[in-house]
Amino acid sequence: MTDDDRVFKALADPTRRFLLDLLFARDGRTLTELESELEMSRFGVMKHLRVLEEANLVVTRRSGREKLHFLNPVPIREIHDRWIDKYTELHTTTLLELKAELEDES
Amino acid sequence: MTDDDRVFKALADPTRRFLLDLLFARDGRTLTELESELEMSRFGVMKHLRVLEEANLVVTRRSGREKLHFLNPVPIREIHDRWIDKYTELHTTTLLELKAELEDES
DNA sequence: ACGATAGGTGACCAAATGGTCACATGTCAA
DNA sequence: TTGACATGTGACCATTTGGTCACCTATCGT
Structure with a gap:
């Protein structure tokens, strides 16, 4: 393991x-x-x-x-770093914020 | 589920x-x-x-x-956000940036 | 049209997992 | 010291999960 x-x-x-x-x-x-x-x-x-x-x-x-x-929290950070590309991280964050906004409206 | x-x-x-x-x-x-x-x-x-x-x-x-x-990558980002304190994260990021600046000067 | 290729379903079995209990050890406080 | 409290171990069982297979549908190229 x-x-x-x-x-x-x-x-x-x-x-x-x-x-x-x-x-x-x-x-x-x-x-x-x-x-x-x-x-x-x-x-x-x-x-x-x-x-x-x-x-x-x-x-x-x-x-x-x-x-x-x-x-x-250290192992959690490592999960994040494994599949979140440093260059597209900003983009992903923006998508999450948009998702949160859409859910707030409903 | x-x-x-x-x-x-x-x-x-x-x-x-x-x-x-x-x-x-x-x-x-x-x-x-x-x-x-x-x-x-x-x-x-x-x-x-x-x-x-x-x-x-x-x-x-x-x-x-x-x-x-x-x-x-969106669900991965959500895992991160669940247990990583926003304030701690900012603090860590700031420290990392400061470290990078100091290394640039040397 | 038709053989080959890409993907999909349901049944099935072995192994791992989630949870409980009887029982045991170490520590506190009067 | 002694009874109550906090934690620990190993066995046990029901359910879930990982993987394979026989068989099926849809699409491509010739």
């Missing part, structure tokens, strides 16, 4: 993306705190966090009996 | 990422041409291309009996 394979497989699950959303909003949460935001058992959440950690999308720090979780 | 779910699931497979790499290098290829770059049977490649197309990562155009495939 390559590094980028771990990252993309980690991002493939909606629960794991929701966990990243939670950490994007506020870093440094414990497993128990994250579990309380989900319908799933503690074991399910733990498994997902482990996958995110092995993909380096989440980094952790132990503090006594607690384990704090932090979002690491 | 939501839009973003389709995108992330599509990106989860290494063969599909390789197909995107091929199209990033050169657009407008046919199924048969893409198949020749892979070890897999035509049916396998076709299934993968279908997943990419349903995720809107690849767009197609018919030309007679051929179907031409093109890379669409």
Whole structure:
């Protein structure tokens, strides 16, 4: 399993993306705190966090009996750089802004 | 299945990422041409291309009996924007530009 | 017209994935 | 020290996914 394979497989699950959303909003949460935001058992959440950690999308720090979780945005940047041409990046951004405007109108 | 779910699931497979790499290098290829770059049977490649197309990562155009495939970078950009803080990004960009200026002077 | 070429569908099977539970370890606080 | 709390492991099962094949339709060139 390559590094980028771990990252993309980690991002493939909606629960794991929701966990990243939670950490994007506020870093440094414990497993128990994250579990309380989900319908799933503690074991399910733990498994997902482990996958995110092995993909380096989440980094952790132990503090006594607690384990704090932090979002690491670096692998996300690397995805972007893989398929977004530097020269056409401006163009893509413009398309996204247009899309957002069209959706606002509806 | 939501839009973003389709995108992330599509990106989860290494063969599909390789197909995107091929199209990033050169657009407008046919199924048969893409198949020749892979070890897999035509049916396998076709299934993968279908997943990419349903995720809107690849767009197609018919030309007679051929179907031409093109890379669409927009969903990639949306992934980036979801977890990369705008302010942090600007800060990083500014630092990178400053670094480039300093290197020009030396 | 007709053989060759390009693409498409549905069924099928092996392997990977998502989720739960019984059970276990380490740490805090009174 | 002892009970409660936070996290960790391995086994287990249902569902999804990756890949192939037999068979099919549509288009090209001669």
